[in-house]
Amino acid sequence: MSSRTICKSGFDATRGELLKFRRLSFLLSVFGSLGVLTLLIVGFAWSRAEKHSSSMNLTTGFDMALFFLGILTLCICASYTAQEYTYGTLRNVLVRTPSRQAFLIGKLSALSALTLLLTLYTFLLSTAISLFMSGRHGINLTPSLEGKALLTTLAHCLNGFLGTMALGIFGIALGLIARSPIIAISLGLLWSLIIESALGGALPRIGRWLPTANFESLAQSGATGFSYIHCLSLSAFYLLVISLPALYLFKQRDVSQ
Amino acid sequence: MSDNTYAISVEGLSKNYGARRSVSALTFNVPYGSICGFVGPNGSGKTTTIRMLLSLISTTSGEGRVLGSAISEPMKYLDRVGAMIEGPAFYPSMSGVENLRIFAQMGGLRGTDPNSLLAQVGLAERGTSKYKTYSLGMKQRLGIAAALIPDPELLILDEPTNGLDPNGIHEIRDLIMALAQSGRTIFISSHLLSELEVICDYFVMLKAGELMYAGFKEGLLGGNNCDLIAKPEFGVDLANLANIAALRGLDTSIRDGFLHIERAGELAAEFNRWACDEEIYLQSLTTSSPSLETKFFEMSANQ
Numbered sequence: 001m002s003s004r005t006i007c008k009s010g011f012d013a014t015r016g017e018l019l020k021f022r023r024l025s026f027l028l029s030v031f032g033s034l035g036v037l038t039l040l041i042v043g044f045a046w047s048r049a050e051k052h053s054s055s056m057n058l059t060t061g062f063d064m065a066l067f068f069l070g071i072l073t074l075c076i077c078a079s080y081t082a083q084e085y086t087y088g089t090l091r092n093v094l095v096r097t098p099s100r101q102a103f104l105i106g107k108l109s110a111l112s113a114l115t116l117l118l119t120l121y122t123f124l125l126s127t128a129i130s131l132f133m134s135g136r137h138g139i140n141l142t143p144s145l146e147g148k149a150l151l152t153t154l155a156h157c158l159n160g161f162l163g164t165m166a167l168g169i170f171g172i173a174l175g176l177i178a179r180s181p182i183i184a185i186s187l188g189l190l191w192s193l194i195i196e197s198a199l200g201g202a203l204p205r206i207g208r209w210l211p212t213a214n215f216e217s218l219a220q221s222g223a224t225g226f227s228y229i230h231c232l233s234l235s236a237f238y239l240l241v242i243s244l245p246a247l248y249l250f251k252q253r254d255v256s257q
Numbered sequence: 258m259s260d261n262t263y264a265i266s267v268e269g270l271s272k273n274y275g276a277r278r279s280v281s282a283l284t285f286n287v288p289y290g291s292i293c294g295f296v297g298p299n300g301s302g303k304t305t306t307i308r309m310l311l312s313l314i315s316t317t318s319g320e321g322r323v324l325g326s327a328i329s330e331p332m333k334y335l336d337r338v339g340a341m342i343e344g345p346a347f348y349p350s351m352s353g354v355e356n357l358r359i360f361a362q363m364g365g366l367r368g369t370d371p372n373s374l375l376a377q378v379g380l381a382e383r384g385t386s387k388y389k390t391y392s393l394g395m396k397q398r399l400g401i402a403a404a405l406i407p408d409p410e411l412l413i414l415d416e417p418t419n420g421l422d423p424n425g426i427h428e429i430r431d432l433i434m435a436l437a438q439s440g441r442t443i444f445i446s447s448h449l450l451s452e453l454e455v456i457c458d459y460f461v462m463l464k465a466g467e468l469m470y471a472g473f474k475e476g477l478l479g480g481n482n483c484d485l486i487a488k489p490e491f492g493v494d495l496a497n498l499a500n501i502a503a504l505r506g507l508d509t510s511i512r513d514g515f516l517h518i519e520r521a522g523e524l525a526a527e528f529n530r531w532a533c534d535e536e537i538y539l540q541s542l543t544t545s546s547p548s549l550e551t552k553f554f555e556m557s558a559n560q
Contacts, residue, residue, distance in 0.1 A: 005332070009365065016363035019355070020348065092403060095311050095340045096364030099332070107361070250495030254314045 009094045009099050013106020016115075017095075021078070021114055034072060035125060036120060046133035049243035054139070058144035059156050060092045062126040069122050070164050070212075071196045074171040074192065077111050078184035081175025100251060107172065115168050119161040156221050159228070164221020166194075166235045169213065173239075211238040260275035264289045264442035265310065272305050278466055278525050279305045282319065285461050285471035287444060294453035295446035296553060297463035303446045304343060306463070307415050311340055324411055336364070345400030345418060349488035353380055353459035356388055362407050368514045374402040374503050375454050378432060394425035401432060403442035412436065414445045418452060430456055454549040455479075462553065469556050483546040488515050490538045517545075 021027070042061030049056045093103060144153050170190055178184040184221040192212040200207030207213055209222045210228055215238075217223035218231040265287040272280040280302040283485045287293045292539035297303050309511050310323055327335035345357040354371045361369035375384045378398040383391065391399065393504050397417055404412055407448040417433070418426045426449065434454055437443050448452055452462070462469040470477055498516050499509045508519040521528065532539055547555070 012362050012365040016359050019362060020351075025350070025354075050443045087348060088343065091313060091342055092346050092360060094313060095335060095338070095342070096360055096366075096406065103363075110377050119511070151416060254308065 006099055006101055006105070009102030010105030010109070011080045012095075013102050014109040015106075017106045017110030018113065021110070030072070030076070030118070031032070032123060034069065034122060037068050038122050038125045039129060041065045041068065042129040043133065044131065046137065049133075049137055049139075051137050056139055056154055057197070058127060058129075058130055058141045060125055061130045062156070062160065063220050065126050066160050066164065067134065067216065069118060069160075070167040070215065070219065071189070072114050072194065073164050073168040073187050074188045076114070077168040077171030078175040078178075078188050079171075079181040080111065081107060082179055082181040082184045086177035086181060104247075104250070111168055112165055115165050116161055119157065119164055123157045123160065144175065159221045160219045162232075163215045163235075165218075166215040166218060166239060169245050170211070170215075170242060173242040176246040176250045190217050207232070211235075211242075214238065262276070262289065263287055263322070264291075265321070265323055265444060267306075267310075267321035268320065270285045270306065270316060270321050271318045272309060273317045278513060280309070281466040281469050283463075283466075285460065285468055286309075287442065287459060289442050290440055291459040292433070292443045292445065292457045293459040293461060293548075294455060294457035295444060295461050295463075296450065296549075297446075297469075299558075300465075301463040302466040304415055306509070307340075307342055307413055307444075307446065311335070311338070311342065311413065313342070314537075316520055323383060329499075336407055338413060339404035339407055339415060340413040340415075340560075341397075341400040341404045342413070342415045344416065345396045345403070347388045347403070350387060352385045353391070353402070354384045355404075356399065357403060357406065360403050366406055369406055371402075374400075374405055377427075378402045378429070385459060387548060392425075393420050394422075394428060395432045397421065397425070397429060398432070401429075401436075405436075409441065409489060411442045411444065414443065416447055416523070417445065418447055419447055426452060450550040450553055451548070460555065464557055472478075477552055478546045478549065483520070483544045485518040485521040485525055485528060486515050486543050486545050487518065487528065487532070487539055488538050489532070494537045498532060498533065498537055501535055502528065505531070522546075 038061075040058055041064050045061050045064055084093070090103075093098065109122065110121050143149055171184070174184040174188050176183070177189060196210045196212050199210060200213065208223055210219060214226075214234050215232055218235050220229075222228040222231055263286040265285075267286075270280060270283040271278065283302075284305060295303050295307075300512060304432060305314070309316050310321060310328060312328055312335065315484070316328070324334040324337050351359070351414070353375055357369070357374055361367070361371065367501040370382060372381065375381050378401050380395060380398050380402065388396070388399065397419075401414065401417065403415065416429060418429050421429065428470035430452055433443060433445065437456075442469045445457070446454070454474075458474050459472070460474060462473045462477075469526060487498060489495055493516070495511055499511060502509045502518050502521070504517070507521050508523075510517045518528070520525075525542060525544065530541055
């Protein structure tokens with residue numbers, strides 16, 4: 001199959017996938033819950049900040065909200081991928097879009113678009129809350145929205161998207177491997193929230209090297225002792241490690257069962 | 258294997274799952290325009306064969322062609338094939354229209370009108386209802402509507418009447434017969450042999466992954482070679498009538514006051530004449546074909 005055909009099929013599959021998100025109930029529940037969480041997290045962070053504190057900046061709230069955005073994205077990606085197996089819709093799709101590559105391109109593109117939208121929404125909401133709350137604390141955040149600082153802020157938003165999408169790809173891979181939304185989400189949460197925390201607690205030296213922590217560092221444009229490039233390449237390595245078995249299984253398995 | 262005569266053509270098609278052989282060297286053809294019944298007990302390899310034809314699984318050996326193209330190149334024919342495999346499968350929280358729109362979009366068929374497809378299968382009034390609220394019959398109908406999205410030359414339906422009540426079965430049967438009138442080839446697998454006998458004009462029969470029969474209905478169910486059942490005007494003549502047939506080398510049996518003569522359907526007029534010559538007059542003379550079910554069990558037992 002030519003690369004042009006794959007691109008066309010992938011584009012068709014992406015449009016088909018995007019149609020699944022065009023449901024009011026889905027959009028309300030996802031954006032609603034994310035909005036409430038962002039409001040609570042950013043509001044809480046600012047309410048605890050001291051007057052004229054230098055530790056608070058425009059993206060502090062966004063960085064805190066990113067953790068929940070990442071978890072939400074992981075759950076959505078794992079669920080939307082695995083449910084194709086549980087509903088049996090994958091076989092319906094593949095007898096119309098013969099290429100499994102095109103199907104995955106469509107799934108990844110549509111989920112990336114959704115993640116980008118969610119990241120922008122979180123960024124705008126957290127920025128708006130921060131600007132509103134900063135005035136009460138006598139902190140001036142407007143310089144962050146001017147000139148070079150604005151570019152840095154936007155780059156921070158982009159990294160937030162990359163780190164969140166890394167968790168999304170982790171979710172897609174888990175969905176392909178587990179073939180059940182509940183199992184895929186459970187595995188994702190178990191690893192991200194419990195196993196990594198336990199490992200990080202027991203062995204603090206390796207804590208930041210673990211996948212989810214590393215995705216988080218990437219989202220925050222790097223961490224103490226870890227450069228941005230280091231986070232980016234380590235994230236790419238982890239995604240490759242989880243994606244290869246997932247892709248192999250997706251290609252080999254009988255999708256009609 | 259000819260490309261132009263057959264919608265489906267397979268030769269030596271086999272599928273192994275580890276050491277277990279699911280389908281064993283199948284060779285059969287399905288002519289264009291036929292309604293082909295794909296018959297076999299559970300585990301006989303029907304769905305595995307369909308999966309191979311649709312390129313959902315790989316073959317272990319052998320080759321096959323669908324609409325003239327090799328099954329190793331599914332891109333060349335899948336856009337002309339509609340399929341419902343292992344029952345209907347849709348997104349439960351979306352409506353029938355939304356589901357069809359998604360599947361049409363995924364296949365690059367943006368011009369598809371979901372409402373006309375729903376009207377074709379008699380679901381127009383429930384198109385905006387969520388899939389999870391549909392009855393089983395409605396779900397099967399939506400499955401067939403989805404299979405019709407590419408306006409297929411070949412329609413492959415795996416157990417389309419599974420789990421339906423008699424009314425539902427009747428509705429699906431009418432729908433399939435209506436679809437066949439548009440010249441499509443329909444390849445339909447089912448356990449309901451009596452239904453297939455009514456709908457189909459061609460049969461492929463499997464048992465334990467091996468081919469038992471592939472050919473036209475007449476060849477399977479006898480055609481003119483069916484049994485002859487005769488009843489004389491007077492019961493006392495029954496034995497004499499049996500003698501008349503036996504003298505001509507025909508196998509006979511007497512059951513419930515009727516004389517059954519095996520595979521003598523084409524001798525009906527002649528037999529009537531032989532009886533008249535012996536001054537035995539017949540009250541009734543009919544032919545009887547074995548049902549598909551009878552034939553299936555008979556062939557299964559012989560294998």
